[in-house]
Amino acid sequence: MRNIRNKVFSSMLIFVLLVTFFNINTLEVSASRIDTEAESAILVDGDTGEILFAKNADVKLPPASMVKMMSEYLVLEAIDEGRISWDTTTQISDYAYTISADVVSSGIGLTQSKDYTVHQLYEGMAIISDNATTIALAELIAGSEGEFVRMMNAKAEEMGLPDAHFVNSTGLPNELLGENYPEGTSPTDDNLLSARSLALLAYHLVNDYPEALDFSSTITSELDGHILENLNWMLPWDNTNFAPYYFEGIDGLKTGFTTAAGYSFTGTSTRDGRRLISVVMRTDSRGARFQETKRLMEYGYGEFNEQELFPAGYQLEDQESIAVSRGREDIVEVELSEALSAMVRIGEEDAYSIQYHIDEEKLNENGELIAPIEEGEKIGTVELVYEGNANYGNILADKEGQVVDLVTTTSVDKANWFMITMGAIGDFFSGIFSSVVDTVTGWFS
Template sequence: MKQKIQAALIVVMAFMISFTTFFVQPEHTYAQVDLGAKSAILVDAETGKILFEKEADMTLPPASMTKMMTEYLVLEAIEEGKISWDTTTQISDYPYSISANPSFSGIGLTQNKDYTVRELYEAMAIISDNATTIALAELIAGSEGEFVKMMNEKAEEMGLPDYQFVNSTGLENADLGQNVPEGTSPDGINQMSARTTALLAYHLVKDYPEALEISSQKEIKFEGHQDQNLNWMLPEMPGHLAAFGFQGMEGLKTGYTDMAGYCFTGTAERDGQRLISVVMKTDSKEDRFQQTRTLMEYGFTQFETKELYPEGFQLEDEETAAVDKGKEDEVEVSTATALKTVMKKGEDDQYSIEYKWAEDKLNKSGELTAPIKKGDKVGTAQLVYNGEESYGNIFDNKTGTQSVDLVADETVEKNNWFMLMLGAVGDFFSNIFTSAVDTVKGWF
């Protein structure tokens, strides 16, 4: 009898625990996506808002995703007029030796022949050719060693949180023999976290959208060969690869080494919303694309860009701000533009707004100082997320804060000198009176 009672109690307790867990445990965004990748991240490409992450700060070898930094520096050199798409260069012994090695994705370059920057860039971006990548690095910086310095300097300028660049390609320095870039270690390995990789991709897409025009090409014709893009997720790929196609996919970079495993940085756009995903250290070519699909579908189906506060919005009970030295004692304020955000569907009520006044516009009493012109920025209206999920941002590794300008809706002119003098005199006697009252109170 006693054993039956104990058994019954155990059943009841188990039920109560499961009941409590079901109804009380908060929902976590990250638990809704099951990924086998060792590290992954999904971000909104407009705001940098993180929609999903898994060990996103773990530093791992990025393999050929390293080439995104090389792409950026090539496009920057074109923008600055240092080279052009039609600039030609020849192949030195180092990239030629890499090209002749079938283990290094060599496309088969020829020496004593002119190649255009466009030809080399397309081979790098579309089929991840290592030799053409090195040739571009040498063209821009004179040597790969000097180019690596540029890569690390640009990474610091971008604010990338976790990185180490030791070559332009993503190969391991140990595989380069006598061609290890000067200033780097013979056993050096490129290192990036998924967060860093996503931020690098963000800068590449934002600053040079033409990169997507090339990364979205389904094939390349080079040196008499026709090769298919290594990104199988591009829509309408030929043959059996069509099964991997994903609507809106335009890039960005695959990667593989024995140490890095199979990696992929993808970007897709649907209905004006662009997402960037990174998966690192997956098990196969197919796996990296399947996991990217899982992330992308989650982002596009569960999140939306929505206008939460329209242009001209006024916070209740803060429609006006006090004004000092003006012909009016207050001024109406409102948002200069609409405030939109990427949000999980159904979370509208989890957001609020608060004002942050511009300190240089305030006096010691916290009042705006006249004169104020209509349209003057007097602060910002910041979006506040009040929910349980902790959506970070790739820009600062913290919860991102979105804001729009808070502006004056009318002009308040400065009072003339006589009225200002009367006000000063009034303030003087008011202060004397207040001091006298305080003194008398002190006697008692």
């Protein structure tokens, strides 16, 4: 009997150890799926701005050439507003020429006394991250790089980029610009942005001016006999050395490197109509920034699905209707004007609820809607509420959660004077009756 008990005990112990082992390994695998070696990182849904993952995302770091995303935005805005066109030409200033002649700070040797189109210069800036072409565009748009920097910081404030600080158009530390550092800055200044700010900047760039992706996804081009090779190794290159970094659907966006910044990358990709935006800052090598981006992208597409959580016409249980004052009907039903959808982590489908926010200006002192009421009239909003364990928020400051209109399902006409009068009389006698009942009850209490 003792041997049997020992065998049973041993079997149970082995079972518990095996279960514990597999559970621990499962947790480790799950955790590693969102781990990153980058010092700072963020992953964002490119349509809603919802943050799917964040690590030290508010730490301000030198972004290096990722600064050029703002320069690109201002060039595209100038084209959109008709201030310049793709065919507008400009020549290279002494400052831009000096930068272009330095192989450390630029990849193209530009020629002075020659006309370059905006399209040519933009390709140099966007494809190979060239600094001289960026400066030339900044000077064309604003007259000087110093004035362009003021435009950059003004646009950053308009976009709501938290704590963004631009000191030049290129992302180089000012100390590398010699005496050419932009007016209004100091020779020791450097650009500073957080991963959150960079993600929001990328969000505005790809949503406001999607044509930027045509350039960021171009693998090679040519300028003045120089081959422009994209610095993004995640694109579909023929180069087998880049094969480990390829990611299906990647179409941008901007690399960055300085000694202070390390190797960084703002990436974006689209699959099945879903766009993701990621930022990794301060990785150890050129390849590491793409490997970490790939890890985040795989996590985003593998762990999240866009789902319709509450369809249009949905009615919250026990809140299907609202009382109506002075109407032919005493209540009116309400519903969602449109569907509420979100990027939902697998297994968290039940972690979402909705909350009504009724417009108080449409209610009387008793909390009733006042007739007449139109069918489909907006009487408030419906907010999607996430109640899970990994709420990173939204990069859009004014969009803590998704919101749609709360509308009425039918119209309610205003009651005529006779019905209103009879209702008032009924309320009067009802009030008297209630008072009498309360008084009599008090005698016997």
